[in-house]
Amino acid sequence: MNPFKMTPARLDADLQDIPAVLLVGGMGTRLRSVLPSTPKPLARVGNLPFLQLLVLQLRSQGIRRIVMCTGHLAEQIEKEFGDGHKWDVGIDYSKELKPLGTAGAVKLAERYLQNASDFLVMNGDSFLELDFREFIRFHRERGGLISMAVRRVHDAARYGSVQLDANRRVLGFREKTSDSVPGMVNGGVYVFNHSILKQIPEGPASLERDIFPQALERGVYALDQQGMFIDIGTPEDYARAQTLAENLYQAASSKS
Numbered sequence: 001m002n003p004f005k006m007t008p009a010r011l012d013a014d015l016q017d018i019p020a021v022l023l024v025g026g027m028g029t030r031l032r033s034v035l036p037s038t039p040k041p042l043a044r045v046g047n048l049p050f051l052q053l054l055v056l057q058l059r060s061q062g063i064r065r066i067v068m069c070t071g072h073l074a075e076q077i078e079k080e081f082g083d084g085h086k087w088d089v090g091i092d093y094s095k096e097l098k099p100l101g102t103a104g105a106v107k108l109a110e111r112y113l114q115n116a117s118d119f120l121v122m123n124g125d126s127f128l129e130l131d132f133r134e135f136i137r138f139h140r141e142r143g144g145l146i147s148m149a150v151r152r153v154h155d156a157a158r159y160g161s162v163q164l165d166a167n168r169r170v171l172g173f174r175e176k177t178s179d180s181v182p183g184m185v186n187g188g189v190y191v192f193n194h195s196i197l198k199q200i201p202e203g204p205a206s207l208e209r210d211i212f213p214q215a216l217e218r219g220v221y222a223l224d225q226q227g228m229f230i231d232i233g234t235p236e237d238y239a240r241a242q243t244l245a246e247n248l249y250q251a252a253s254s255k256s
Contacts (some may be wrong), residue, residue, distance in 0.1 A: 015062040015133065019116050021109055022054060023102055024124035025071025025095075030234050039073040041124040042080060043232055046245030049080060050232055053127055055087050057252040061132045063120070064089045067112045069105035071096040103205035110197050121207075123188035127248060129227025130189060131256035139191040142168075144219030146196060146212065149187040151229045156183030162222055170220040173212065184222070187229055227251060 028040030035043055041051035058066065066089050070077050074095050084091035094109035106121060113119050118139065120132070130149050139147035148170070150162050161183035163171045174183070186208070200211060212220060228251050232238040241248065 015136070016064050017116070018063060018119060018136065019065040019067055019113055020058050020063050020120040020122060021067045021069060021106060021113070022051070022122050022124050023069050023105055024051060024077055025069050025074065025099075025105055026125065027072045027099070028125070028233075031232070031238060034235050034238060037073075039076055040232065042076060043238060045232070045241045045248060048245075048249065050127070050241070051077070051081070051124055052087075053248055053252040054122060054124065055081070055084070055089065056249075057127070058120075058132070059087050059089050060253050060255050063132060066091045067094055067109050068092070068124075069094045069096070069109055071099060071105070099204065101204045101210075102207040103200050103211045104203060106192075106207070107197065107200040107202060107205070113194065113197065117194055118191055119194070121190045121192055123231070125233055126188040126229070126231035127252070128187040128189050128225060128229045129251040129254075130187075130223075130225045133256070135189070135223055136191055138223045139193075139221070142219065142221040144169075144221045145193050145199075145215050146220045147191045148220065148222050149189040149225050150184045150222040151187045151225050152182065152184050153229070154182050155180045156185050157181065159183075159185040162186055164222055168221050168223065170212075170216060170222050172216070173208075184224065187225060188231070 024041040026040060031040050042049045066084060068077060068091060070093055078093055081091055092112050096105055096108055100108060128149055135149060157176060157180050160176045161174045165171055230241055232241050
């Protein structure tokens, strides 16, 4: 049997063994005015910490292994989520002692990923509605090094945009601009082949600046999504998330 052409039942079983790495160690400097002493992923959206939406999203779709890459105010996150039994998941913590950036945090978590041929990576301050089964199937069918979930937005200036060819292969990345234009943006959810860990150096590094551009030759593919997408990186977007709290909870609880 071709391992990349999995039946739905086999893929569902396989999902339980795929780790999800959550990047939750950032300083959250742009939210300090509204969250002076709380890590950004614990910002409450409605009655829930934002990070709980991501845990619910993973668990409702059958993913039970989670690695939280912590840093700033890490003890608050560990106290909130513990070992994950409350949500019927297992949570490990990979704590950075100094800021390592998004790629450095993934590299530090390598010891929790030894037996995983593929693993998910998610930004801890954004939510994207997607079907993880479809996403992982897409990744394995393409056979690339990285797959990213992308979303078309009306204003891509804040995010920068992703350039794709007709086969959904990523050709390059356009930097953030001051011009308000629509575009396809990185949704902050990825599937990585385990071999990517060999490409990430020890120490501080950025996925977006240091790893993704270098990986294009080995195959980076993008699956576009149509559902809800929000990040809480600025006070304005955090306030907008409050108005969407119920919809976000429903999307996180969907089994897709």
